[in-house]
Amino acid sequence: MADSEKRTNFVRLAEGRTQIALDAIRKLGNLSNRRAYEFSEADIRKISKALKEAVSDLEKRFGSSTEPSDSFKL
Numbered sequence: 161m162a163d164s165e166k167r168t169n170f171v172r173l174a175e176g177r178t179q180i181a182l183d184a185i186r187k188l189g190n191l192s193n194r195r196a197y198e199f200s201e202a203d204i205r206k207i208s209k210a211l212k213e214a215v216s217d218l219e220k221r222f223g224s225s226t227e228p229s230d231s232f233k234l
Contacts, residue, residue: 175233182231185211 161169188207191197 179231 191199
């Protein structure tokens with residue numbers, strides 16, 4: 161597989177997978193409606209901690225960090 165083909169595949173997959181992850185995080189935010197859901201501050205801390213740990217692991221695997229964005233593009 162040529163380097164340009166590897167890059168093309170990486171960009172295609174990374175953009176799609178990152179967008180799915182961002183959409184899932186937004187859906188978690190929809191759970192903040194106290195009229196529809198009951199939750200504690202401890203619940204929110206657990207969710208936030210799990211997400212932060214996942215991002216930290218991702219950054220370690222790639223060896224860098226990135227700025228958050230509404231829409232992901234390489």
